[in-house]
Amino acid sequence: MTVFGSSNWTLPSFNIQQEHNYFPCAAQLAAYTSKGCFYVSPTKPWFFQWFQNQFERRWNSNAEYKAFIPLPPGPPTYKNPVNGSTSTATTVTLTWEGGPWAQQYDIYFGTATNPLLISSNVITGQPEDPSGPLTPETFKVSGLAPGTTYYWKVVSKTMANLSATANSPSVWSFTTAGTAPGSGATVTSITPSSGPSSGGTPVTITGTNFVSGSAVVSFGFAAASNVKVVTSTTITANTPPHVPAITGVTVVNGANPATLPTAFTFSPPMPPPSTAPKLNLVSPGTGSPAGGDSVIITGSNLRPGLTVTFIDPVTGNKAPVPVNSVGQVSISTTTPPTPAANPGPVDVMVTNKDGQSFKLLNGFKYAGSPAQVTVTSVSPAAGSLNGGTNVTIS
Incomplete structure (x- = not known):
C-alpha cells in the first residue's frame, strides 16, 4: 500500500503547506531541493506506519464499520379507479402515490383476481422523497371490454430494484360500463304474470344484462308498448292486445334476444257487469x-x-x-x-x-190466524168465597 501526503500539490503551494508532508521519500526530497524549494520538515516514517495500521484496523473492524444495506421503498397508496367501482370507462388511468423512496414501478393488470405483470420498471411522476410533498403516479390502460371486471396492483421499487416486499401490495378492482361481449340479456320473471286480452297491463320484467337505451319486448308475436330499461336487471312495459292464450316473453336488448317461455297469460275479456236487479x-x-x-x-x-x-x-x-x-x-x-x-x-x-x-x-x-180457544167444562163448578179452590178447565 502506498500513501501519499501532499505529493500532488502544486509547487507554489508547497512552501505554505509543507508542514503536511509527513512522509516524503528521498526522490521527492531531491526533486524539491533541486528546484530551489526550502524544505525543513524531516521525514517521519513512523507516522506512515501508524496511518497504515489505523486504516487497516478500522477497515477490518465489524464493530466500528457495518456494510451499507439500502432500504426498500414504502408501499404505494392507490387513488383511482376507486376499488369496486362500476360503470367505469373502457379507457382508464390508474393513479397512485408511490411509497417513500419509490422511483420505479411494476404494473399488474388483468381480469384474473391475481393479475399478471404487464409492465415493469415504469418510471412515472416524481421520485418519492419522504421529506417533501408526494406526487401522484399514473399509468394508462385502454381498449378494455365493456361489462368486465378488471384487477390491478402496483409494486414500488428503488433504482436498486428493491421492492416493498414487506408490505404486499393490495389488489383493487373496477368494472367497466356496458354489457360484456357475448353475454346477452336473460329474462327470469315477469310481474304480474296474467292480464286481460285487451292489453294495457303494466308489467315489470326482471333479468340480467339489460343494456340502457332501446329495447323491444314481445308477448308471443305482439310488441309491448311503453318499454323502458330501468336498470340492468329491470324493464317495464305495457302488454299488447292478444287473443286469450299463454305466451312467452322475449326481450331484444344488446347482443342476443332472451325469451322466458309460457310467462304470461292473456285472459278472456270479462263480461260487462250485470244491470239486472x-x-x-x-x-x-x-x-x-x-x-x-x-x-x-x-x-x-x-x-x-x-x-x-x-x-x-x-x-x-x-x-x-x-x-x-x-x-x-x-x-x-x-x-x-x-x-x-x-x-x-x-x-x-x-x-x-x-x-x-x-x-x-x-x-x-x-202467517195464519191464531186458533179460536173454546172451554167445554170446569170442575168443580163451585167453591169457597175465600178462593183457593183447585179447578180443572177442559
Whole structure:
C-alpha cells in the first residue's frame, strides 16, 4: 500500500503547506531541493506506519464499520379507479402515490383476481422523497371490454430494484360500463304474470344484462308498448292486445334476444257487469194475511220506477205491492193481502223499467190466524168465597 501526503500539490503551494508532508521519500526530497524549494520538515516514517495500521484496523473492524444495506421503498397508496367501482370507462388511468423512496414501478393488470405483470420498471411522476410533498403516479390502460371486471396492483421499487416486499401490495378492482361481449340479456320473471286480452297491463320484467337505451319486448308475436330499461336487471312495459292464450316473453336488448317461455297469460275479456236487479232479503219476513205490514226489501241494481209483486207459488196469483220509496239497494213498501188461498210463503219479484227482473223465492211468509180457544167444562163448578179452590178447565 502506498500513501501519499501532499505529493500532488502544486509547487507554489508547497512552501505554505509543507508542514503536511509527513512522509516524503528521498526522490521527492531531491526533486524539491533541486528546484530551489526550502524544505525543513524531516521525514517521519513512523507516522506512515501508524496511518497504515489505523486504516487497516478500522477497515477490518465489524464493530466500528457495518456494510451499507439500502432500504426498500414504502408501499404505494392507490387513488383511482376507486376499488369496486362500476360503470367505469373502457379507457382508464390508474393513479397512485408511490411509497417513500419509490422511483420505479411494476404494473399488474388483468381480469384474473391475481393479475399478471404487464409492465415493469415504469418510471412515472416524481421520485418519492419522504421529506417533501408526494406526487401522484399514473399509468394508462385502454381498449378494455365493456361489462368486465378488471384487477390491478402496483409494486414500488428503488433504482436498486428493491421492492416493498414487506408490505404486499393490495389488489383493487373496477368494472367497466356496458354489457360484456357475448353475454346477452336473460329474462327470469315477469310481474304480474296474467292480464286481460285487451292489453294495457303494466308489467315489470326482471333479468340480467339489460343494456340502457332501446329495447323491444314481445308477448308471443305482439310488441309491448311503453318499454323502458330501468336498470340492468329491470324493464317495464305495457302488454299488447292478444287473443286469450299463454305466451312467452322475449326481450331484444344488446347482443342476443332472451325469451322466458309460457310467462304470461292473456285472459278472456270479462263480461260487462250485470244491470239486472237482485233481491236479498225482505224484513221482517212474515206478516198478516190481511196485509198492511211495513217491510224493507234489500238488493242491488234497484232503479226508480220499478214494480214489486207478491206471487203465490202454487196458483201463480199475483198481488201488486205499493212502493213507498226506492234506493239503489233497498225498497220501502207495505205488504198487500195474501194472493194465496191459504197462509204460507209467497215469491217476491222486482222488475225494473227496462224489463229486467228478479224473483226471490219464498221471500215473504203470510202467517195464519191464531186458533179460536173454546172451554167445554170446569170442575168443580163451585167453591169457597175465600178462593183457593183447585179447578180443572177442559
